[in-house]
């Protein structure tokens with residue numbers, strides 16, 4: 001790969017023919033039509049938050065360097081932005097009047113409202129640009145390793161870059177498009193940001209059973225995303241039909257895995273909802289996110305709920321009482337050892353060798369207070385399992 005350093009291209013040059021697509025949230029073209037600002041493997045523009053975009057303009061006005069920018073040469077006199085698209089889109093949008101900055105006296109100023117020397121300063125700022133020439137795979141490989149300025153690409157953004165092609169383009173139209181009316185519904189079950197590819201990531205994780213890059217590379221040149229979409233829809237439809245309630249703890253659960261494990265079982269949504277309400281109201285259930293798999297699995301595995309345990313003072317006082325009584329009777333202070341037939345029949349365990357156990361299991365309505373607490377040796381406690 002060959003790189004050439006250019007320091008003669010100015011903000012004004014780039015802004016000539018600058019096109020920003022508000023709908024797609026993308027800076028599209030600049031440099032009199034010779035530059036593609038956001039090739040399909042680039043993430044959407046995420047600086048439009050009134051902070052990062054404003055910071056770019058502040059830097060220029062203060063004469064701070066904007067950092068290195070990388071273009072790839074795709075044809076004679078045709079370039080694509082490899083790194084720097086967020087910064088370029090920020091000054092492009094400012095110069096074309098898309099947002100304002102606040103001046104020293106607190107007044108918002110659009111580009112057209114700036115003093116002419118300030119306008120001039122912005123336009124005449126020259127950029128430090130490396131122009132790279134090489135094969136697609138060389139450039140993609142290199143792109144993977146630069147991650148230079150601003151926010152580093154996250155995992156899915158990198159995968160989109162590496163597997164760029166018709167499949168990624170279509171998948172992004174569906175799952176990375178904040179204009180998609182379904183996002184609202186999906187956001188009940190999926191966490192993260194649409195623009196930073198978290199929804200696409202989730203959809204790919206589900207359909208690929210966790211092998212995202214393998215899936216993307218096999219489907220790279222597909223001109224449709226039918227399977228991805230159908231699988232995603234099946235999972236969402238399944239969750240929303242089993243659980244009619246929508247709770248914030250549902251967001252970001254591994255619904256794809258749960259679907260694989262449980263979608264062949266049948267559930268009565270009303271019974272599920274009643275059980276769910278009951279567990280949400282249960283003081284002893286510490287892990288509300290675990291409620292969903294607990295219910296799907298038939299309310300058996302209470303480990304998923306992380307049931308509130310006995311506190312130290314309770315354990316100590318129960319231990320003392322139990323041990324005193326056991327000494328008097330000449331038996332083990334573990335009630336299960338005491339009725340056994342081995343050498344532990346009369347053994348007095350230390351507090352550190354014992355664990356607290358619910359006499360009546362939590363799942364059978366037992367409470368976590370001293371009247372329902374007994375100390376068992378670790379072996380017997382583990383064997384009893386169900387707390």
Ligand SMILES: [Zn+2]
Pocket residue numbers: 334335336337338376377378379380
């Ligand atoms: Zn025991």
